[in-house]
Every structure is written in C-alpha cells, then in structure tokens.
Amino acid sequence: MSGRNPGIELDLAWISKAQVNQPAVLRRAEQIQTRRTVKKDWQAAWLLRAVTCIDLTTLSGDDTPSNIHRLCYKAKHPIRDDLLQKLKVEDLGITNGAVCVYSARVQDAVQTLKEIGCSIPVASVATGFPAGQTPLKTRLEEVRMAVEDGASEIDIVINRTLALTGQWEALYKEICLFRQACGDAHMKTILGIGELGSLTNVYRASLAAMMAGSDFIKTSTGKESVNATYPVAIVMVRAIREFYWKTGIKVGFKPAGGIRSAKEALVWLSLIKEELGDEWLNAELFRIGASSLLGDIERQIYHHVTGRYAAHHDLPMA
Template sequence: MSVRNPGAGLDLGWISRVQVNQPAVLRRAEQIQTRRTVKKDWQAAWLLRAVTCIDLTTLSGDDTASNVHRLCFKAKRPIREDLLRAMNMHDQGITAGAVCVYPARVRDAVQALKAAGCKIPVASVATGFPAGQTPLKTRLEEVRLAVEDGASELDIVINRTLVLTGQWEALYEEIRQFHEACGEAHMKTILGTGDLGSLTNIYKASLVAMMAGSDFIKTSTGKESVNATFPVALVMVRAIRDFHCKTGIKVGFKPAGGIRSAKEALAWLSLMKEELGADWLKPELFRLGASSLLGDIERQIYHHVTGRYAAYHDLPMA
C-alpha cells in the first residue's frame, strides 16, 4: 500500500465554490467508453495489470469459511499457471490486489492467506455496510474489531444523510474518527454515489473524505441501484487530481459494483491513465471492486494464449 493520507483541515471555502459542468462530464465519460481499446499482447498486458488491482470480493449473506478460503486461494493464483507460463509471466508474482469480505469473515480470510503463504491484504467492509445508518459508536467499534481480527484495509461507508443535507463538518468529523479507529490499516471511503443526488454532491463528498484522511475514495457498495459509472468516476478522479495539486497527497480510487467484463476493466484503466497518470495504475492507488470480473479476464487471457475460448470447466472458480 502507498503512504497513508494524513488528512488536511476542512476547507469549507473550497467546498462551497465547487461547481460541476454536467454536460462536459457526460461528453468526456462517453469519449472514454467508446474509444478503441488496445489489442493482442498490449491487451493481455493491460488485463494482467487489471488483475493485480482487483479487490476479489464476496459480500453475501451465505458466505462461509469454505467459500472465503476458496476466494483467497483464487486471489493467490488468479490466472492459471500454464497461461502465465505461455506469456512468460509466471514468475512476476501476479496476485489479486486484496480479498474483501464482511467483518465476520476477516479472520477466515487472514488464516487462509497465511496458510497459503501469501501476503495479499484483507479488506473488510465496515461502519454499517451498506447503508451506514447504524449509531456512530457501533460503526466505530466495527472498525476496531475488524482491525483486531487482522484486516489491513477498511472499506467504510459514509452516512449519506450528511451529504444530502450539506452537513460537511459532521461528515468530516465522522470520517476522521473512522480514520483514527483504523490505526495502521488503510481506509477506503465508500461514498455511495448512487444515493448522493448530484455530481456536485459527489465532488464535495470526495473532497471532504480526502480532507478527513481517506487513503482511497470508492464509488459504491455494489448494493445501490446505481453503482460505478464513468461520469461519477470522472468527477471523483478530478477531485483526487485537484486534491493532489493542492496538498501533494496522492489518494487512491476504487470503482465498485457492476464491473463484470474485461472490456470494462480496460476502460477503467484508460480513465486512470489519462486523468491521473501512470502512478495511479498500481494497486497502491487503484482498485477494482469485483466478484465476477476476474472470470472474464481469465477467459480473455485463455483466448489470447490458445486462440479459442475456454469452456466453463476449463478455468478454476473464484
């Protein structure tokens, strides 16, 4: 992980001046999505980079120790060994960026990764995920317990009510408290952008989250009706760029929810490269929150190596 964001003072003047040009954002987002993508060896290389940025995720009510263990072993070996050998990439240490689970499953994930001899970080959702509507005391305790169980990254959710009612001081203070509760663990702040009402609110919430010490800002829980979209992402990465220009602090970005295809993954990487630069094309500053994306990427790599598409049983399950 990158150096932690120490945070900055709450600049209400900056927040009050924010205005987002929605038509311009929509035009730029459309441009990114419709551009021709890279091909052949270049595409395979970009897809392998995407794999290293995936937070391999299971957030289901029927999660058990066994399916978390299976997910962890898939995170350690996300692409079949013979496919990596065919591309001469078998010795490059390609793993997923992290394993993301509910707090109750953190210990299972930590134990499985330790048994596999793997140092992939375990990320835990917290703070009343996905709605963030539980009492503050409960949300803070949930963060502390996840850290105690071994989580090295916390995906916390904000109370969207504070954004919708413009309570920026209260939002800043809550996120600062979550930051303190994380201790040495890195904090990814989920904005729940589908619930925030406008692109201007999304930009303001992004700024407040970064000022309060967020190491990453994340689009969605994956549980909202609208999750990671390119217009929303564009507003958030521009906020990251502006924050970096003003403070010198690099904050990461994580789109999550509904990202399922290799083609989409390439578009997200392209967005990061063009808007923030090559420094943000690493797992330290970019993650893709996904549960089914890896399967499609592995199918595309299988096709790149063999010239044919894999049958369902050819690739190990995540």
C-alpha cells in the first residue's frame, strides 16, 4: 500500500465551515448512474481492475477456519485461470485487494495466505464493529490484538454519537488513538454514513477522520440499513479531493455494503476516475468491500469470453 497519512492538527474552523449543496450532489449522483458504460474488451479490462480493488469479505457469525480458507484461496484466484488465459492476462497476477475478516479470524487468514503463497493483506474489522458502542479501552485492545495476529489493515468504526452531536474534537482524538494502536497497519475509518443524519455531517466526519490520520475513509459497515450510496460517495470523495489540495496527502476511499453487480462496479470506477482521477484507480487508494460482487464479475467475464452465461457449477464460489 502507498505512503501513510501522517495526519494533521485538528482544524475546527475548516470542519465547521464545510457545507454540502444537497440538490447539486443528488443531480450529480443521478448523472453518474445514467452514463453509458464501456463495452466489450474495455468492459472486461475495467472489470478486471475492479477485481483487484475488492476487499473479499466475510463477516458472519458462522465464520469457520474452513470458509476463511476458501475465501483466501478465492482471493488468490478470483477469476478462473482458463478465462484469464483467453483474455491473455494470465501473467498479470490478478488477485483481490485484500481479505477482510473479524479479528478472531485474522490468524486463520494469515496462516492460509502464507500456506498458499499469497502476499495480499489481511484486513480486520475492529473497534466494536459494527456499532462502535463498546468502551474505548476495549476497542483499542481489539485493534492491538488484530495487529498482533498479523492484520496489516484495520477497518475501524467511528462512534457515530460523537459525529451526530458535533463533538468533532472528541472524534478526532478517538481516531488518533486508534491510529496509534494500529502501529504499522493501515487504518480504514468506517463512517457509518446511514447513521450520520446529513450529507454535511458526512463531509465533516470525513475531514475529521482524515485529519486524524486515516489512510482510507469507508462508507459503511454493511450492517446498517443504508450503506454505500452514490450521493454519499460523491460527498466523501470530494472531501478527499479537498484534503489532498490543501495538504498534499492522498487518502483512499472504500465503499462497502450492498455492491453486488458488475454493472455497479463500473459505475463506482467511473465515479472515482471522474472525481479523483486515474491516480486513485488502484488498490492503493480504492477498495470495494464486498462478498458477492466477485461472483457477478466472474459471470460477466465468462460471458465475454464464451458468449454464454455460466451455469451455477461452472464458477466455484468462495
């Protein structure tokens, strides 16, 4: 992953001045979805790029070592080898961006990836995921334990109460503590946008998280009633852009929750390309948190290569 975000001093004036023009954002979100998408070989190329940006995720109560093993193997071989050969891209070493699991399953994932000779990072959710309502001491300990177990990326959740009540200084300080607990692991900060009340709040929470040293900002846990939506994404990526213009620091973006189709993945890629530019179109600065998206992308690539849609047994799922 690229250089870390060292963070900056909290700038409350910058946060409180931030306002979002909601009608304009909604118009832009509408426009991005009605754009004609790329076709044929271009589409296959874009879908393969999307594959490399997926954090292949399992966050279920019934996760076991064996389904973590399957997930890791799928992350190393996200698209069937014969399909990659037909597209003449078998030498590109296409893998997913990371494997994302609960902290209790980090050791299983690290061990499995080592055994199969795959160097992709293990990301762990932490800090009382998904609600972020456990005591601060417990949340910090969870981060430290996940890092000790070998996680090289930590997806933390903010305490939404602090954002909803405008306690930006307290939020900033809390995220700084998480950043410290992460040590060398990259930190992705989940805003839980479905529970932040307004787009202006989303913008302000994005700024506070980046000031505190977040390497990525992420839309949601995937467990809220509202997850990654285009209006929220536009607000967050524009906060990233403004932060970059003012500080020269590049922060990554991760939409998560409810992204299931290849068509949606193309919309997300074009949104990033148009709002942040090509520099952000890679796993260093853009990830998609998903569990079922990869299956649909693989089906579309199968169709592109063979001219027919795959039967269920044609594509082994993670």
